[in-house]
Amino acid sequence: MVSQLSRRDVLWLMVAGAAVSVLPKRSSATLTAAPGPRFLTSEEFAILDASVARIVPTDSQPGARECGAADYIQNLLSFMPGEDANCDRRVNAADLTATVRGAQAHRPGCPLGGDVDGDGVVDAGDTVRAVAAMFDAHPIYAGGPFSGRQPQPHFPTGTTPCYVCHVAPLQQTSGAGSGAATTVDNYPPDYFEQFLQPSRLQALSWKIRILGAAAVPEVADNPLARQLPEVDLRRQYRNGLAALESLSRAQFGASFVALSAAQQTTILNAVDPAFVTLLTGHTIEGMLCAPEYGGNRNQLGWQLVRFDGDSQPLGYEIYDATVPGNYRERADKPDSGPNPDEDCSGFSTGVTRFLTVISGASLTQPGRKFPSPYCFGVDK
C-alpha cells in the first residue's frame, strides 16, 4: 500500500539502487504528509485547535477546525528545510537517489553534493540524514508550476496543437504526436508537494521568523528583525497559548479547551490583541492555503468562499484559433460575464450595514452608497 510506505521502505528502495521511477506515483505525497518532529506539544495543539475553531466557528458550514487550520500553523512552526542534495531546487525523492549514488558529489557549485551531513565523505550516513530531512521537512515554499488538481486544457483534435502539453513530460494515453491532448489521464503531477529549497537569504529570513532575531547575528543592525509582527513565531505562539490557558484557569477554573463558546470569546478578547491578530491571520491562511501546506483540508476552505483554488493549467479561457478572438469560455465558469446561477441576492443585513459604514467611514476620503444599486450582466 502506497499510504503505508515508511521511512524504512524508502531507505530500502534507495539502498537497493532502485530508480526513483519505481516509486509509486503518489509516493512523495506520502512522504511530505508523514509527521516529523512537531513544535507544539499535544496540549498546546489542542488549545490552538480550540482557538482557531472559535475565531472561525463551525455552523451549518465548516469552520477553521474542519479545514485543519491548526495543522497549517503547526507545520509553519515546525519548519525545517530539507536537503536539496542534487541542487535542482526541489526537495524530492531524486535527492535521495543523488545521495545514495553520490552522483552529484563532485558537481561544481553544488556545495551539498551527496555529502549531506558535511563530514567529507559520501556514505550511508548521508542517506540516513537525507531521508530524515525529507520526512521531517515542512514546506515554506511549495513547488510549481502545477498541483495536479486541474487537467491540461482540452484542445479539439486537429485544430490546435497543445502548446503546453509537450513542454514537460506528461503521461498521455493516446494521440501523442497527433496534437490531440485528451482530458483522460491528462492531469500533471503535483509539483506543489515537491517543495523548494530556500536560498540563503530566504533561509535566514525564515530563521528570524520562526526563531527570532537573536538566532541570526547578521541582522543586529536591523530593528525590523525585532519589531515586525511576523518574527519570533515560536515564542509568540508558546507564550500566547500559555496566556490563553492560564487566563482560562484563573477566570473560569478550567482549560481553554473545556470552556463554552462564550467563555472562549471572553478569553480571546482579554489576552494580548497582537497575538489574536497574528492567530487570526494564520487561521485564514490555514483555511484558504493550498492543501500541501497542511490546511484547507479536502479544499473545504476554498468551497466555503466559493474559490476554485489554483486553476492552472486548465484556467478559464480555452485557446482555440478557430473562433473569433481566439478564445472560448467555460460555460460553467464564464470569464467575461455573470455566473449562470447568479441570483443577485447581494449581502446579508449585517454585511450591508458593514459596507455602509466602511464606504462612508472616513471623513477625509468620503465614499458613497449609491441610491439604486442594481444587478446585471453585460451584453457581449
Next chain:
Amino acid sequence: MSFPSNIPGILGNTDIARFDALIIGSGAGGSAAAHVLAAAGQKVLVLEAGDNHFPGLDRSGLIPWPLYSNDEIKMSIRRFVFQDPLVEPRTFRQTENEVAQPDPDVNNLTRNVGGAAVISSVSYPRFTAVDFRMASALRDVGREYPDTSFADWPLSYDELEPFLAETDRLSGIAGAAEGDAADPFQSWRSEPFPLPPQPEMYVGRVLANGARQLGYHPFNYPSAVATRPYDGRSPCVGCGLCTNYGCARNSKGSPAVTTLRKALLTGNCQLRYNAHVSRLLLDGERRRVTGVEYIDNDGQLQAASADYCILAASPIESVRLCFLSDPTGAGIGNSSGHLGRHMMFHFQTIGVGIFKQRLHGERGRSITNGMGDFRGITEGGTALRPDRPLGGVIEFGTSSEPITAAHDSLRPEAVQFAQLVGVSLKQLLVESPFQAHIAVMIMHGEDAPQPTNRVDLDPTVRDVFGLPVPRLTYKNHALELDASAFYKPEMLKVFEAAGAAYGFFDPFDPAVPPQSRHILGGLRMGDDPRAAVCDRWGKFHDLDNLYCADGGVFVTGSGYNPTPTIIALALRTAGAIVSPAAPERMLSRTAHRHATG
C-alpha cells in the same frame, strides 16, 4: 564552450574567459541590454541579486516550466520573490529634519531572475509624445509648480518609437491600435500591436460599460500576456492569479522568457544569480569602472570584471550602489549633486466599488480594460488639456486573492467597524465583499519630480551583508494630491454608472512610503552635466564606461506603466554602445517573430 550551464547558480555559457559587458540586474532594463549586446557578439556577464525560478532557461527548444505557481501562500503571503525587510531593510522619512525609520514598504520590488516584471501584470502601455516634453507642455498651458523640477527629456517620442516597436515585438504585446477598443490618447505607432487584444474580464467590461455611459473612452489594455502562441510562449488561459504571480506557463512576456532568454541562447551571455553586488571598483583616476565585488549564495565575497558596466538594479538600488562605491560618501557620478534626487512614484488613487453580483475576479487575466480620460492629455497624446489636471491612466482591476482579501478585512479599522455592526469574520469570508464582489480603479497619477525627494544611505541601519541601506526621503507635491482630489468624484460616478452598490477610496497616508511599484528617477538623464547624472544615451556624464539602463534615468514619470519605456531605453543604450552612429541598426526586426523556440 560549456553551454548550457550545468553549474548551480549560473545560467548560460559557463566558459567565457573575459567579459566585455557587466550588467547589474536581470530585470526589464538589464535583460534588454543583455539581449542587444549578446546578439552583437559582446561577451556579457549579468549579476542578479535574486534567485532563479526558471530552471533550464538557457536550454534551447521549448521554454521549460518555471517554479512559479498559483499559490497565494508562496507568492503573496510568504513573499517568495519580494525584497525581504528582515534581511534587507530600507528606511523612510518625509523630510530632511526627521530620523528615517526602517519601513518594510520602501522599494517593494522583487529579487529574482527577470526582475519585478516577472510577477507584474505586464500591463505595457506606452508613454505618449507629450511625456517627453512635459516642462514645455506645462508652459504651453501656463501652469507653474513651485519646488518641482520638471524638465524635457533629452530625446523625443519619435526618436524612441523604433525601440518601442521593438519592445512590442520582443515582449509580444497584445492590444488594439485602432477602433473602439483602442486608446484615443495613445501616440502614433509605426506598426500595429503584434498580438490581438486580450479577451475581456467581466469586471473590466462592467467598469468599461459605466465609463462609456459617461462619455469616456475605455480601451483594451495593452499587455504582454500572450493571446496566441508567440515566440515559444503558450497562450494565456486566464488562470486568475496573475499580478504578484510568475506565470506558471510562461504566457507573460516577462524579461526572463523574452530578452534574457534570447541573450542566454546566443552563447555569449552568462548569468550568475544569488549574486549581490556590494560595490563597483574604479580605476585610479576614478573615470572607469574596472569591475565589481559581489556576495554569492554562500556568503562569500567574489569579484568580476569587464570593459564596461551597466547599472540596471532598479533606481533605488542603482543609486545605492553609486554611494556604496565611493569611500568619500559623495557618490560616484555625482559631480552634479543630482545623484539620488528627483525620485518619482506614480501617485496611486485606488477607488473601490462593491457590486451586488459576483464579479469573479479570480477568473481571467489581471488587467484587461482601462481608460486614459483622466490623464489630462489631448487625443494622440501630443499636448496637455487646459481643462483637466495632469492625472494618470486608470486600470480596471479586481481582487483574485482570497487570503489577501480576507487579511484586508482584518485591518484594525475594518475589525472595529465589523464589531460595531455585529458582523463575524466568517460572514465576511463567506460573503466575501472584498473578494468576489469587488471592482477596483487604480489611477497611476503623474508624480511631480522634486529635487528634495531623494535616496541616499542610512547612517545607522545595516542589511544582512553589513552594508548601509538606502534611505528614502519623500513627500508628495500638491500637483498629484490636487489631481487625485479632482478625479475622485469622477471615479465615483463611473462606479455608480457601472452599477456598483458602494464606492469609496483606499485612504492616503503620507506617513507611509509610496506603494506604487513604478519607481523612477534618481539617475536623471540630460544633456547638461551640471543638471543630470546620465547623458541622453544613459552613460554617466562623470565616467567613461558606466551606463544606467533602468528607470533611474527617467526625467519625468508620466502617468502610464513604465516598463516598456524602460525596455526601449535600455535597447537604445545598448545599441549605442555597439553601434554609436546608428543604434537602431541593432534592432533585429523579424528574427524572433513566429519563432517556435
